[in-house]
Amino acid sequence: MNEALRENHEALREENEALHEENEELREANQELRHENKQLKAKLRWHEGPHTPPSKEQSSSGESSSSDDEDDDGGARTDGGTPGRKPGHDPAFRNAPDPDREVEVTCGCCPECGEDLDESEGVSPRLVEEIPDPQPPEATQYNRHYYECDACGAETVASHPDCPDEGQFGVNVIAQATLSKYEHRLPHRKTADRFEQLHGLEFSGASAWRATERAARAGRCEYEHIRTQIQHADVVHVDETGHKLDGEQTWIWTFRTDQHTLYAVRESRGSDVPEEVLGEDFDGTIVCDGWTAYPAFSRNLQRCWAHILREAEDVAEDHDQAEPIYRTLKQMYVxxxxxxxTDPSERQRTRMHESARKGLEELVNRSVSDGPVATLLGKIERGLDHWLPFVGEPAVSPTNNAAENALREPVILRKLIGTLRNERGMFVHETALTLLATWSQQGRNPYEELQRVVRNNEMISPDQAVPEVASG
Known part of the structure; x- marks a missing residue:
């Protein structure tokens, strides 16, 4: 009996030693994985910091947005979602147009045996949409008569809406060249190739550039009208991103309302730019991120919750003290x-604003050690007056996604063109982007609108075309 117990004890001891060795190996492997994970997180934070817009963040799991975890969070997403139709949504089909003509397609004999066929048994219709072949260019000579007034001696040259004041290319060419650059993202050389291949029009890259400049000069009055509309808006989303002008650092700013979008390229990233664009007397609410230029310009701010939630999540990944802060912020936002x-009344909104404000004050009064967690709480505290305007004002959005979305197209073009060559290029860039973005918001056809502004023949002179770049 004792021998059996001794053998059993020996077997258990050997098994325990084996498990201990296995545990040590797993511990070492776990430490290596933790170290590797920390390095990968550091690289990820370098490439995609807390201020990375949601459109650039991708779901690592590839699962549908209707997963249980996301439902538990109330549907608040921090990634870009998944492409395609979401589960439960009806599919969208393209509306079939009415046919412009009908062609009877018949068959005289059987393709299998060659026997003559009798009358048709029925019709199998197929609707096909086609575009006409590209047309060759039309050369029109406009004999513009000029006159001298007998009363005052003023000389007048007659004008025609289809004859631009300068250059040899017409309204359609100018409009298509501008769309090729700013809608289809083609280099000027490729635009010239397209005109020659499709229409047989002798066109150069320099001609394409001059066409876009003429379109911008013709549309500058409308650009200023858009600026005026934004200056009188109740809510404006503002954001900025870097750009190069002749290799030097500049910034492209966007100012967006529900009906208008304006871009401005400036050397400054300071509060002087919002002051210049919106005016000193602007009294609307600015939806923005935490950049210091905005509170330096206005006290009527709505800070972006998407930014602070991403930053809190980023800090919580490395610091346990930040995890309850992130959880509280997210629960409050959701x-x-x-x-x-629920469409609350104005009185209910006021009460909720006060309650939420107290919740944020309690959050920032937490005792934490110095470091990233204290920095996070400091940012929340400095923005206490700017986190909750959306609770009391129905027109105000809690995030700045509208402005970030507006910057997508300039960022893509920046990757393609690298740098703007000079201030004339800056002028064309901000004007064309503004007009096309605003027309798209309003559901207007950009080609027809470009034709309209060029036909107005209100082109400003090249000297007037280049604005002074605000420096700072």
Whole structure:
């Protein structure tokens, strides 16, 4: 009996030693994985910091947005979602147009045996949409008569809406060249190739550039009109991103409302730019991120919750003290969003604003050690007056996604063109982007609108075309 117990004890001891060795190996492997994970997180934070817009963040799992975890969070997403139709949504089909003509397609004999066929048994219709062949260019000579007034001696040259004041290319060429650059993202050389291949029009890259400049000069009055509309808006989303002008650092700013989008390229990233674009007397609400230029310009701010949630999540990944802060912020944001969907009264909004403000004050009064967690709480505290305007004002959005979305197209073009060559290029860039973005918002056809502004023949002179770049 004792021998059996001794053998059993020996076997258990050997098994325990084996398990201990296996545990040590797993511990070492776990430490290596932790180290590797930390390095990967550092690289990820370098490439995609907390201020990375949601459109650039991709779901690592590839799962549908209707997963259980996301439902538990109230549907608040921090990634870009998944492409395609979401589960439960009806598919969208393209509306079939009415046919412009009908062609009877018949068959005289059987393709299998060659026997003559009798009358048709029925019709199998197929609707095909086609575009006409590209047309060759038309050369029109406009004999513009000029006159001298007998009364005052003023000389007048007659004008025609299809004859631009300068250059040899017409309205359609100018409009298509501009769309090729700023809608289809073609280099000027490729635009010239397209005109020659499709229409047989002798066109150069320099001609394409001059055409876009003429379109911008013709549309500058409308650009200023858009600026005026934004200056009188109640809510404006503002954001900025870097760009190069002749290799030097500049910034492209966007100012977006529900009906208008304006771009401005400036050397400054300071508060002087919003002051210049919006005017000193602007009294609307600015939706923005935490950049210091905005509070230096206005006290009526709505800070972006998407930014602070991403930053809190980023800090919480490395610091346990930040995890309850991130959780509290997210629960507050999701709860407020759900509550606002009930269409509360103005009095209810005021009470909720006060309650949420107290919640944020309690959050920032937490005792934490110095470091990233304290920095995070400091950012929340400095923005206490700017986190909750959306609770009391129905027209205000809690995030700055509208402005970030507006910067997507300039960022793509920046990757393609690298740098603007000079201030004339800056002028064309901001004007064309503004007009096309605004027309798209308003559901207007950009080609028809470009034709309209060029036909107005209100081109400003080249000297007037180049604005002074605000420096700072």
């Amino acid at each position: 709860g407020l969003q759900s509550w606002l969907e």
